[in-house]
Amino acid sequence: MMASEEKVTFNIDKTQDFSGWYNEIVEKAELADLRYNVKGFVVFRPWSVIAMKRMYGIWEQALERRGHQPAWFPALIPESNFTTEKEHVEGFAPEVFWVTEHGSGEKFEERLGMRPTSETAMYRMYALWVRSYKDLPLKVYQSCQVWRHETKATKPFIRSREFHWIEAHNVFATEKDAEQQVLEDMEITQECLFGQLGVPFMFFERPQWDKFAGAIKTFAADCLMPDGKVLQLPSTHFLGQNFAKAFNVKYTNENGCEQYGWQTCYGPAISRIFAGVIATHGDKKGLVFPFDIAPKQIVIIPINPDINPEVGKKAAELEKKLSADYRVATDYSDKRPGEKYYYWEMKGVPIRLEVGPKDLQKQSVVLVRRDTGEKKFVKEADLSHAIQELGNNITESLKEKALASFNQMTAEAGTMEDAKQALDQGKIVKTSFCSLDLTAAHCAEIVEKELGARVRGKRADKKEHPDGPCIACGEKAGVVVYIARQY
Amino acid sequence: MMASEEKVTFNIDKTQDFSGWYNEIVEKAELADLRYNVKGFVVFRPWSVIAMKRMYGIWEQALERRGHQPAWFPALIPESNFTTEKEHVEGFAPEVFWVTEHGSGEKFEERLGMRPTSETAMYRMYALWVRSYKDLPLKVYQSCQVWRHETKATKPFIRSREFHWIEAHNVFATEKDAEQQVLEDMEITQECLFGQLGVPFMFFERPQWDKFAGAIKTFAADCLMPDGKVLQLPSTHFLGQNFAKAFNVKYTNENGCEQYGWQTCYGPAISRIFAGVIATHGDKKGLVFPFDIAPKQIVIIPINPDINPEVGKKAAELEKKLSADYRVATDYSDKRPGEKYYYWEMKGVPIRLEVGPKDLQKQSVVLVRRDTGEKKFVKEADLSHAIQELGNNITESLKEKALASFNQMTAEAGTMEDAKQALDQGKIVKTSFCSLDLTAAHCAEIVEKELGARVRGKRADKKEHPDGPCIACGEKAGVVVYIARQY
Numbered sequence: 001m002m003a004s005e006e007k008v009t010f011n012i013d014k015t016q017d018f019s020g021w022y023n024e025i026v027e028k029a030e031l032a033d034l035r036y037n038v039k040g041f042v043v044f045r046p047w048s049v050i051a052m053k054r055m056y057g058i059w060e061q062a063l064e065r066r067g068h069q070p071a072w073f074p075a076l077i078p079e080s081n082f083t084t085e086k087e088h089v090e091g092f093a094p095e096v097f098w099v100t101e102h103g104s105g106e107k108f109e110e111r112l113g114m115r116p117t118s119e120t121a122m123y124r125m126y127a128l129w130v131r132s133y134k135d136l137p138l139k140v141y142q143s144c145q146v147w148r149h150e151t152k153a154t155k156p157f158i159r160s161r162e163f164h165w166i167e168a169h170n171v172f173a174t175e176k177d178a179e180q181q182v183l184e185d186m187e188i189t190q191e192c193l194f195g196q197l198g199v200p201f202m203f204f205e206r207p208q209w210d211k212f213a214g215a216i217k218t219f220a221a222d223c224l225m226p227d228g229k230v231l232q233l234p235s236t237h238f239l240g241q242n243f244a245k246a247f248n249v250k251y252t253n254e255n256g257c258e259q260y261g262w263q264t265c266y267g268p269a270i271s272r273i274f275a276g277v278i279a280t281h282g283d284k285k286g287l288v289f290p291f292d293i294a295p296k297q298i299v300i301i302p303i304n305p306d307i308n309p310e311v312g313k314k315a316a317e318l319e320k321k322l323s324a325d326y327r328v329a330t331d332y333s334d335k336r337p338g339e340k341y342y343y344w345e346m347k348g349v350p351i352r353l354e355v356g357p358k359d360l361q362k363q364s365v366v367l368v369r370r371d372t373g374e375k376k377f378v379k380e381a382d383l384s385h386a387i388q389e390l391g392n393n394i395t396e397s398l399k400e401k402a403l404a405s406f407n408q409m410t411a412e413a414g415t416m417e418d419a420k421q422a423l424d425q426g427k428i429v430k431t432s433f434c435s436l437d438l439t440a441a442h443c444a445e446i447v448e449k450e451l452g453a454r455v456r457g458k459r460a461d462k463k464e465h466p467d468g469p470c471i472a473c474g475e476k477a478g479v480v481v482y483i484a485r486q487y
Numbered sequence: 488m489m490a491s492e493e494k495v496t497f498n499i500d501k502t503q504d505f506s507g508w509y510n511e512i513v514e515k516a517e518l519a520d521l522r523y524n525v526k527g528f529v530v531f532r533p534w535s536v537i538a539m540k541r542m543y544g545i546w547e548q549a550l551e552r553r554g555h556q557p558a559w560f561p562a563l564i565p566e567s568n569f570t571t572e573k574e575h576v577e578g579f580a581p582e583v584f585w586v587t588e589h590g591s592g593e594k595f596e597e598r599l600g601m602r603p604t605s606e607t608a609m610y611r612m613y614a615l616w617v618r619s620y621k622d623l624p625l626k627v628y629q630s631c632q633v634w635r636h637e638t639k640a641t642k643p644f645i646r647s648r649e650f651h652w653i654e655a656h657n658v659f660a661t662e663k664d665a666e667q668q669v670l671e672d673m674e675i676t677q678e679c680l681f682g683q684l685g686v687p688f689m690f691f692e693r694p695q696w697d698k699f700a701g702a703i704k705t706f707a708a709d710c711l712m713p714d715g716k717v718l719q720l721p722s723t724h725f726l727g728q729n730f731a732k733a734f735n736v737k738y739t740n741e742n743g744c745e746q747y748g749w750q751t752c753y754g755p756a757i758s759r760i761f762a763g764v765i766a767t768h769g770d771k772k773g774l775v776f777p778f779d780i781a782p783k784q785i786v787i788i789p790i791n792p793d794i795n796p797e798v799g800k801k802a803a804e805l806e807k808k809l810s811a812d813y814r815v816a817t818d819y820s821d822k823r824p825g826e827k828y829y830y831w832e833m834k835g836v837p838i839r840l841e842v843g844p845k846d847l848q849k850q851s852v853v854l855v856r857r858d859t860g861e862k863k864f865v866k867e868a869d870l871s872h873a874i875q876e877l878g879n880n881i882t883e884s885l886k887e888k889a890l891a892s893f894n895q896m897t898a899e900a901g902t903m904e905d906a907k908q909a910l911d912q913g914k915i916v917k918t919s920f921c922s923l924d925l926t927a928a929h930c931a932e933i934v935e936k937e938l939g940a941r942v943r944g945k946r947a948d949k950k951e952h953p954d955g956p957c958i959a960c961g962e963k964a965g966v967v968v969y970i971a972r973q974y
Contacts, residue, residue, distance in 0.1 A: 069533035
């Protein structure tokens with residue numbers, strides 16, 4: 001047991017005070033530094049970046065396995081590209097950072113926008129690349145940063161004026177192929193976001209008044225933060241032929257006729273998903289990382305190596321051996337073991353490996369799981385196998401736990417009063433609603449005004465039928481929607 | 488043998504017409520698209536990006552193995568940060584792209600520069616992060632793009648206004664530690680640039696008139712392009728305490744005294760190194776990729792699958808099997824086999840796997856090396872092993888060939904006439920020179936004026952002693968330098 005004077009590194013209950021938990025862990029675990037001197041921009045520090053690099057890898061592999069190819073497009077987009085698609089420019093122009101000059105003030109002839117998203121950079125090239133049906137489907141993605149001059153309050157990872165994402169942009173010969181891609185994007189999201197990172201979510205078709213600027217339909221995954229607000233994670237957009245017509249993306253079909261392409265785009269925002277991961281799995285002691293993305297997967301704690309030099313030697317030997325397959329740290333600092341435990345628990349390292357004089361004799365070590373605190377004695381000979389198994393178990397059990405909790409967070413409501421009560425309890429409200437068309441926008445306004453919440457849309461992954469009138473106006477409902485407060 | 492009407496995809500001798508070879512292969516192999524509508528910016532297409540992503544991985548691993556950690560710093564730097572280090576701002580300010588406004592024209596109070604390099608973004612944070620000697624060494628890198636409004640003519644990969652690089656920035660407690668880091672950076676360069684990519688180079692200490700703005704000393708690797716011009720690849724800079732003093736990067740030492748840190752930075756420009764790789768290994772038929780970074784490592788050519796459906800089936804089976812370990816393409820197009828061969832040779836795929844009806848009977852396939860054209864019959868059962876071995880052989884033999892050719896490219900010269908003759912033959916000239924100090928800058932001007940070439944510096948990897956007078960002024964020489972024409 002730990003001595004009582006041991007300093008607890010972190011001790012905030014995220015379910016009671018999520019904002020306090022979040023702000024404190026971002027600083028304490030050195031995830032981001034908010035002191036950079038451009039408003040809305042943060043420095044992402046190694047402890048988050050190592051994990052986010054792994055997350056990039058997870059999505060890139062999922063995309064490449066399905067035939068998407070990586071490219072790098074310029075960060076700067078001429079103003080005239082933006083204005084090519086009318087709805088798009090209306091949505092994004094207010095947020096663009098403009099480069100107007102270089103050097104000692106020489107002006108550019110045309111303002112250059114730092115990409116807020118790359119449709120208008122990419123589709124102009126797609127018009128040159130797509131010639132024949134043989135060039136389709138065209139599935140290209142890029143991993144990059146985008147910049148948006150947000151007017152909402154920024155919060156590290158959740159909303160910044162610079163964020164790190166992947167954007168996949170596709171052209172298909174037919175409407176059906178494009179619709180199929182939207183389903184594939186949802187499948188990728190399921191595989192990566194829940195399957196590998198253990199973040200449960202619901203995929204919604206967004207209402208028409210809340211879609212991506214220039215899209216026909218927008219689909220988006222919402223995960224739930226511990227304070228009951230939803231966070232939008234990857235979204236995928238069915239663009240129809242809107243951009244193809246604006247940018248002249250045409251192909252010649254088998255019969256020699258020219259046709260406009262059908263387009264989709266998909267945008268997993270890695271830095272924002274990171275917020276979803278830490279908020280979902282974190283606990284009172286701090287971060288809890290799924291095994292695969294943990295910046296360090298194992299921390300070795302030699303017990304009193306100053307008294308037992310053999311213990312220090314063994315720790316070094318184990319670190320060397322395990323580093324071939326895992327990301328390993330060893331804590332040789334002069335802190336007491338208990339303090340070291342608290343510190344690395346706060347940092348979210350999935351497995352703690354303790355080695356002391358008794359363990360040396362028994363040729364074994366102690367493994368402790370971050371998520372459950374469970375201890376296990378393992379023979380050195382079985383170590384590699386035991387860690388592999390433990391790593392998988394940790395991720396699987398994080399997934400189960402997160403899903404169980406997520407599944408309790410939906411409440412059905414038929415009245416505004418019931419809805420308000422459920423929202424106040426931090427739940428997502430399922431209810432009947434007029435429709436997702438622009439004609440129902442006034443009902444959404446009522447919801448926003450009276451409940452301080454937004455209509456997130458209808459489930460994209462299953463059909464649901466309304467069993468009552470519209471919660472806002474009392475007229476006949478045409479759709480089941482989910483209402484939530486949001487980031 | 489190929490029928491004579493077969494269309495040769497590519498046929499330019501890079502040693503006779505390097506510029507023609509380079510421009511043509513960039514377009515033909517779809518490496519970059521120069522039609523993007525911002526001057527000096529190009530679109531990097533999948534065939535180069537897949538290779539460059541592998542190259543990023545090679546350097547990142549080499550850095551991380553040596554204790555460098557990844558971070559992500561903002562793309563925008565306030566003007567006041569730039570002006571903090573006087574020499575640095577003089578060097579870089581003329582090239583900065585400035586963001587001055589957002590949205591519909593709201594001005595920022597201070598201009599924000601798109602990073603041309605990140606010293607002034609990072610070291611301001613380092614001043615906050617470094618407190619005690621226990622925080623040192625601080626070794627942080629980022630993989631990112633930088634933007635420089637170059638006035639020189641741009642050339643894809645070689646010089647663009649946007650390029651993709653890694654920048655590693657370090658702080659040490661002592662001058663000696665910092666000097667040691669410069670040596671480590673050279674070791675990383677050797678391991679990655681020659682060891683893994685097979686690009687031979689020489690590491691020079693640059694003359695004082697040609698160092699990085701703000702550095703005490705600059706060391707840089709030059710590789711040699713087929714037209715005899717050198718291309719500067721990674722450089723590493725010993726910054727001394729220049730930036731530490733400007734940005735107040737201080738630590739408290741073991742005795743409780745405050746000290747300025749000693750700094751270095753290292754900048755491998757991945758997109759530029761890519762130019763070095765393709766220029767070094769490419770041949771008359773097009774690209775030649777080292778096995779590990781090839782966008783596709785194996786191309787399977789089924790011979791007349793329309794006549795022999797079994798051949799098509801076998802090709803699909805082999806693709807599936809090999810894709811577990813390699814990047815594999817199969818060419819099912821209706822081109823004749825010979826045309827396919829030419830096409831994939833142009834694309835630089837290291838191994839061609841042919842499968843025809845006779846091969847089916849013998850349960851074997853034909854493997855053809857891109858670099859030598861050598862053919863080999865391999866039993867299907869031995870395929871995986873044979874490919875692994877062939878892949879290694881290809882990379883090793885590319886290295887040997889490149890090194891043998893590089894080693895012939897240096898010529899010693901004692902007079903300006905001899906030097907000119909050697910330079911005209913596309914060689915690097917080794918000669919005696921006054922010194923690398925600013926006092927010798929006028930000698931460098933003579934060289935530049937009379938020979939159209941630059942003094943690249945003295946070898947950083949070995950000591951050499953002058954055996955004659957300075958080639959430019961005839962006075963006593965203090966150093967052996969290398970002179971070359973450059974990109």
